[in-house]
Amino acid sequence: MSMDTISADTLRIGFIGAGRLGQAMAWTLAQHGCTIHAAASRSARSAQALAAPLPACKVLSPQQVANECDLVFVTTPDASIKATVDQIQWRAGMGVAHCSGATEVSALSTAADQGALTGGFHPMQTFSDPQVAVRTLPGCVVTIEAQGRLETVLRTLAGQLGCTVNALPPGMRGRYHAAGAYGSQFANVLLAEAARIWQSWGASEEDALRALLPLLKGTISSIESIGLAKGMPGPVSRGDTGTVARHVQALSSVDADVAALYRELCRRSVPLAQSAERIDAKTADDILRTLD
Ligand SMILES: NC(=O)c1ccc[n+]([C@@H]2O[C@H](COP(=O)([O-])OP(=O)(O)OC[C@H]3O[C@@H](n4cnc5c(N)ncnc54)[C@H](OP(=O)(O)O)[C@@H]3O)[C@@H](O)[C@H]2O)c1
Known part of the structure; x- marks a missing residue:
């Protein structure tokens, strides 16, 4: 059967690649x-x-x-998607999608050349444990890049999962996926940096996380309710130049590298605080001079 003659609920779906995402997607669907x-x-x-x-x-x-199958999700690691697809004989009219954020849909060109409809279906979520992912996949944002009937089918599947669909123009997947790191891996990096500061007075990473995770959750709630700029806490948005100066001095005695990252992040905080009209141009200049 082809995608033209079949509806999403009678579709025979297949997976090639049975890792974390493949298992999570298959079980949740x-x-x-x-x-x-x-x-x-x-x-x-x-x-x-x-x-x-x-x-x-x-x-x-x-x-x-x-x-x-009528629709096959190729859920191998990114580096194997093209080679996997190239080795298979595809049917005209069937659907083939990968779930990679960074890989262009053109990686499926061999299937497209044989008449299959190709697309990307990327859930903006992390899947470490498929058992947990069954709970976290529904409700997340899924980026769909496909044409015609396949786009309709993928949108229907996303809807069945309770996911919100995001559209992405061709050629943007590299920067789109890089941006995702700010909502995932860099949160780990920033908390690891904070834990390193706690460890400088003998506290453990566990002590640091016990204090910092509720703080992070509170910040996320603020962002959800009043937005990125207005929901930004801290001395920059309070225009507290003296506290920023004390922070820089205190961190310089931990490690020059720790202080350098703090300075850079504070610099990026200044335009956010200004856009929320929390600080005026003079205070912004004072903070930036303190950081320099
Ligand atoms: N994990 C996430 O958080 C996440 C989030 C969004 C999108 N994605 C995307 O989902 C895709 C899969 O990622 P993943 O995290 O699930 O990776 P994974 O856990 O490493 O699983 C990949 C699976 O593919 C199998 N495989 C590898 N090479 C293969 C080949 N040539 N032919 C058939 N199967 C092959 C693996 O083999 P075995 O049979 O040896 O196990 C493994 O089960 C990637 O495109 C990734 O970018 C992942």
């Missing part, structure tokens, strides 16, 4: 009424793990998954 028909992976063990809770799901070879 199945919980929301979709038919996960088949799975393949590099190892039979991973494919069997994906299929185990899904009675209708067969473990097949990648080519058999393509032969038997």
